[in-house]
Amino acid sequence: xxxxxxxxxxxxxxxxxxxxxxxxxxxxxxxxxxxxxxxxxxxxxxxxxxxxxxxxxxxxxxxxxxxxxxxxxxxxxxxxxxxxxxxxxxxxxxxxxxxxxxxxxxxxxxxxxxxxxxxxxxxxxxxxxxxxxxxxxxxxxxxxxxxxxxxxxxxxxxxxxxxxxxxxxxxxxxxxxxxxxxxxxxxxxxxxxxxxxxxxxxxxxxxxxxxxxxxxxxxxxxxxxxxxxxxxxxxxxxxxxxxxxxxxxxxxxxxxxxxxxxxxxxxxxxxxxxxxxxxxxxxxxxxxxxxxxxxxxxxxxxxxxxxxxxxxxxxxxxxxxxxxxxxxxxxxxxxxxxxxxxxxxxxxxxxxxxxxxxxxxxxxxxxxxxxxxxxxxxxxxxxxxxxxxxxxxxxxxxxxxxxxxxxxxxxxxxxxxxxxxxx
RNA sequence: GUGGGUGUAGCUCAGUUGGUAGAGCCCCUGGUUGUGGCCCAGGUGGUCGUGGGUUCAAGUCCCAUCACUCACCCCA
Numbered sequence: 023x024x025x026x027x028x029x030x031x032x033x034x035x036x037x038x039x040x041x042x043x044x045x046x047x048x049x050x051x052x053x054x055x056x057x058x059x060x061x062x063x064x065x066x067x068x069x070x071x072x073x074x075x076x077x078x079x080x081x082x083x084x085x086x087x088x089x090x091x092x093x094x095x096x097x098x099x100x101x102x103x104x105x106x107x108x109x110x111x112x113x114x115x116x117x118x119x120x121x122x123x124x125x126x127x128x129x130x131x132x133x134x135x136x137x138x139x140x141x142x143x144x145x146x147x148x149x150x151x152x153x154x155x156x157x158x159x160x161x162x163x164x165x166x167x168x169x170x171x172x173x174x175x176x177x178x179x180x181x182x183x184x185x186x187x188x189x190x191x192x193x194x195x196x197x198x199x200x201x202x203x204x205x206x207x208x209x210x211x212x213x214x215x216x217x218x219x220x221x222x223x224x225x226x227x228x229x230x231x232x233x234x235x236x237x238x239x240x241x242x243x244x245x246x247x248x249x250x251x252x253x254x255x256x257x258x259x260x261x262x263x264x265x266x267x268x269x270x271x272x273x274x275x276x277x278x279x280x281x282x283x284x285x286x287x288x289x290x291x292x293x294x295x296x297x298x299x300x301x302x303x304x305x306x307x308x309x310x311x312x313x314x315x316x317x318x319x320x321x322x323x324x325x326x327x328x329x330x331x332x333x334x335x336x337x338x339x340x341x342x343x344x345x346x347x348x349x350x351x352x353x354x355x356x357x358x359x360x361x362x363x364x365x366x367x368x369x370x371x372x373x374x375x376x377x378x379x380x381x382x383x384x385x386x387x388x389x390x391x392x393x394x395x396x397x398x399x400x401x402x403x404x405x406x407x408x409x410x411x412x413x414x415x416x417x418x419x420x421x422x423x424x425x426x427x428x429x430x431x432x433x434x435x436x437x438x439x440x441x442x443x444x445x
Numbered sequence: 446g447u448g449g450g451u452g453u454a455g456c457u458c459a460g461u462u463g464g465u466a467g468a469g470c471c472c473c474u475g476g477u478u479g480u481g482g483c484c485c486a487g488g489u490g491g492u493c494g495u496g497g498g499u500u501c502a503a504g505u506c507c508c509a510u511c512a513c514u515c516a517c518c519c520c521a
């Protein structure tokens with residue numbers, strides 16, 4: 023028996039109503055704020071991800087599904103393709119490629135779909151996982167960041183999730199980060215011998231990540247480390263102040279998390295993650311931030327942008343714990359008895375469906391008792407019983423499964439009657 | 446990539462010192478010559494993850510492998 027790929031999964035019909043509800047809730051909310059859906063390809067040239075996410079990040083170094091477009095042929099760099107590990111790079115690429123910055127550069131996008139990262143599977147972590155993404159291009163305003171965080175909070179609230187926490191930090195900008203980086207590197211070098219193996223590597227390539235290390239020895243060594251947030255330039259400090267003040271005005275709960283450093287290199291200034299208790303180690307249900315340099319870095323004009331990604335799988339798990347999704351039940355089950363009745367009833371079933379009545383019918387030749395059992399099991403509100411007697415008398419029996427009340431429905435205009443009654 | 450735990454019926458799980466498989470739920474049939482949920486009776490369903498090994502005999506012991514799972518790591 024062929025099994026599905028490790029870290030991949032089927033989302034079965036019993037889970038789909040939940041996924042649909044989450045997606046509909048998100049779409050409704052995002053569109054209210056002027057976000058428009060964009061659909062991007064599932065693969066891009068590897069170079070796009072390498073350049074945007076960062077050559078030295080874990081995602082690019084060891085987690086991407088990359089392959090040669092043509093086997094055996096002489097390989098050029100641009101023939102290496104990668105299954106998208108995140109959405110932002112593609113959206114930026116599309117924004118630049120279609121010159122969407124011309125005219126009004128302000129655009130708000132959202133998208134949803136699968137992403138691929140080859141990590142060891144775990145609770146809330148899959149190799150094919152789904153994200154809901156939102157991005158704002160064309161404004162450097164701190165209020166754009168606030169809008170994103172507020173949307174996330176509201177989305178969670180609408181889905182009945184209220185015990186999450188927004189973690190907030192600022193990563194500075196090209197004006198202030200280099201100086202801080204030097205300060206930090208000096209601090210780290212002074213106690214490098216106490217750091218773990220990974221941090222030994224990180225300290226030169228990406229020293230900010232040392233702050234984020236979970237190893238106890240590293241945490242202890244870094245307790246007195248200089249904080250980026252204390253070394254911001256004036257512009258970054260003002261930006262961050264507006265973010266925090268505005269969130270407070272809106273009563274959006276947040277905590278400052280000075281150690282919040284994200285794993286993608288393109289972030290600047292505001293970064294945030296939404297955390298939850300119920301997912302074990304994979305506590306981040308959403309994350310994002312500002313990436314003012316990315317559009318330009320990928321060959322576009324200098325245009326600021328900000329965005330977030332929600333872990334759909336994780337969100338679905340949280341929401342499912344709060345309120346299990348209701349299984350949709352049909353309004354009507356048609357129970358014909360005998361060949362002739364079935365032949366007569368089948369067109370009713372087709373027409374009722376066309377008229378929008380959710381219904382089902384027994385297509386085999388089961389006993390009425392078996393049919394009633396099935397109607398009950400699938401939660402049908404009504405059952406239409408039709409056998410020889412009913413055909414002779416010219417009226418079928420409509421049974422209300424809750425009250426057990428039965429009424430005769432004349433075969434003439436039967437479909438119209440049922441549509442009026444149940445539709 | 447590293448470590449721990451777990452793999453027996455569709456699902457949740459028993460299986461005692463090795464003696465060639467069981468329960469509950471689900472499903473099907475009947476108890477009601479054409480009426481569901483409760484109850485009663487009967488029934489379908491498993492090469493015990495896979496491959497080797499030890500043994501007269503392996504679900505049970507040994508090795509390997511795969512999968513799931515949790516954690517590290519990373520992130521959504």
